[in-house]
Amino acid sequence: MTTSLSLSTLSQLPPRVAVPSYERADLSPGILHIGMGNFHRAHQAAYLDRLFNLGIDHDWAIVGAGIMPFDAARRAALAPQDWLNTVVELSPETYAARVTGAMIDFCPIDAQAIIERIADPAIRIVSLTITEGGYFIDAVTGQFDAAHADIRHDAAMPDAPITVFGILLAGLRLRKGKGHPPPTILSCDNIPENGHVARQALAGLAALISDELHDWIMDQLAFPNSMVDRITPATSEAKRAMVADIFGVEDAAPVVCEPFTQWVMEDNFPLGRPALEKVGVQFVNDIAAFETMKLRILNASHAALSYPAALMGFDCVHDAVADRDIADWIGQLMRDEVIPLLAPIPGVNYRDYLATCLDRFANPEVRDTIARLCQDGSNRQPKFILPTISEALAAGRPLDGLALEVALWCRYCAESATLDDPRADTLRDAARAARQRPAAFLAMTEVFGTLGEQERFARAFARQIEAVWSGDVRSVLRSFLNRKAG
Structure with a gap:
């Protein structure tokens, strides 16, 4: 027998399902979160639920928001459940379920409704999980893409915005007009210096409207950087069942996830913040090294395994990482070409961190998919892989393995029948052309910037793309590993 989830049925759930120990009626909003995907609900919302269970900070509940079609579907699913959802942690030893209640409302999928909520003085933090592509970063310059059509629209029609940053700016303008101090803007996306990137996007859009608005954002708003981590696969019908x-x-x-979770933040919240340090969040003065560690090791390892695994026919991450050739390939790449370029963090051993990442990937209960890791490569590669290539070039360090990773991505783009990427058509055409002319793939400056003009990398990529196209992927990985061993 099953019980439909809602506030009225919490007491009827089986004893093995943990439920909030606090009264939902005691919560009041303090955070507006834009982007109510699985990761947010398994991460930020779960941390806040734990904090509320301690009986404190009940004025920091979440109001959800979103502007995408999937946000509308999520809102429609959660509304009958009084915004509750189940978070299931999956480990090889046991499954653990808890119902989280940190979200108490969800704005209609309407820009004006979100704008008005941002202007509410009760909202002291606006947080974001809008994916890497939502920040309008120009791959060539690394700066805000002021020429993007959606940004041009919001600059010309600031009272009818269509982007998250246009909506955020309109809400801040309304709030400022009412005499309320601005909230902290907290990015929870996997982007290097995500707080700086959020400031760049918001201030860049503001500059297109007025210098005064730009200067106010730069002077008065806080954008702490944060590093977030938890493997959270997409919810399928099988997982619901x-x-x-x-x-x-x-x-x-529901949301399923691994037991591991991590959140590190810079402590810069002018209007206050919940005491998340009481539930495991780490607050630091400078997050850059932690952030880079995660992006360059965990996220880059995901990328390094995803494309060869897809080409070799694997569906699930745990099966791929159990393959000795793939596991050895990731380890060799990280140890030889990535870790040596990372600045040390006191008390952190990067090889131990890599081993932890691989153990997490190997969890068979999570059943994370290779398809999920392959998504959005044109936005992820410039964050996870290409910065290491740039640093290897500058330092004169080896980069054959990094070039091989890009070559494997190229072949995947050429062969995938379901390439899930906002630049799918461009990637597919360039990747197919690269079989005869490797420079065609690197010529996508919107992805590679000027890296394709770097002769040492261009030569390395040409060698690797020839190897990738001329043989089966397993043989290519073994050849790379044997050459390193020799």
């Missing part, structure tokens, strides 16, 4: 079968909870929008 699992939650119902094992835990007896009928939940339209």
